[in-house]
Amino acid sequence: RxxxxxxxxxxxxxxxxxxxxxxxxxxxxxxxSALQLLKIVEPYVTWGYVNRETATKIxxxxxxxxxxxxxxxxxxxxxxxxxLGRGADIICLEDxxxxxxxxxxxxxxxxxxxxxxx
Numbered sequence: 001r002x003x004x005x006x007x008x009x010x011x012x013x014x015x016x017x018x019x020x021x022x023x024x025x026x027x028x029x030x031x032x033s034a035l036q037l038l039k040i041v042e043p044y045v046t047w048g049y050v051n052r053e054t055a056t057k058i059x060x061x062x063x064x065x066x067x068x069x070x071x072x073x074x075x076x077x078x079x080x081x082x083x084l085g086r087g088a089d090i091i092c093l094e095d096x097x098x099x100x101x102x103x104x105x106x107x108x109x110x111x112x113x114x115x116x117x118x
Contacts, residue, residue, distance in 0.1 A: 002021055006044065010041050010043075010044060014044065014045075016037060021116075023118065026111070027055075027114070028047075029107055029111075055097055059074070062117045062118065063117070064114070064115040064117075065079060065083060065113050067082075074093060074096075077091065080092060080096060084106075084110065087109065088106040088109040096110055100114075
């Protein structure tokens with residue numbers, strides 16, 4: 001369970017990517033530093049590119065958000081607009097999916113709002 005028997009360097013990289021439990025998933029913006037992290041954790045993870053359909057299915061089926069610091073199921077647009085509406089202009093689930101898939105200017109805010117998928 002967790003990162004018990006992992007060497008220190010890959011363990012730190014997994015924590016940076018918010019992968020602290022087995023069988024969890026996250027969205028990551030692919031850049032030079034992310035590629036270096038993926039090379040370090042390659043024996044422990046499977047990664048690839050996501051399309052809109054897959055991202056929509058994952059977020060709708062297993063999506064949880066960080067509302068007031070707690071993990072809550074994404075079942076209404078009011079939760080999303082209350083948490084992300086002011087600064088990021090994300091007011092519904094479709095806006096959230098669009099921001100994740102297109103890696104838009106508010107990707108970091110949207111991704112930090114999403115809890116790692118279990």
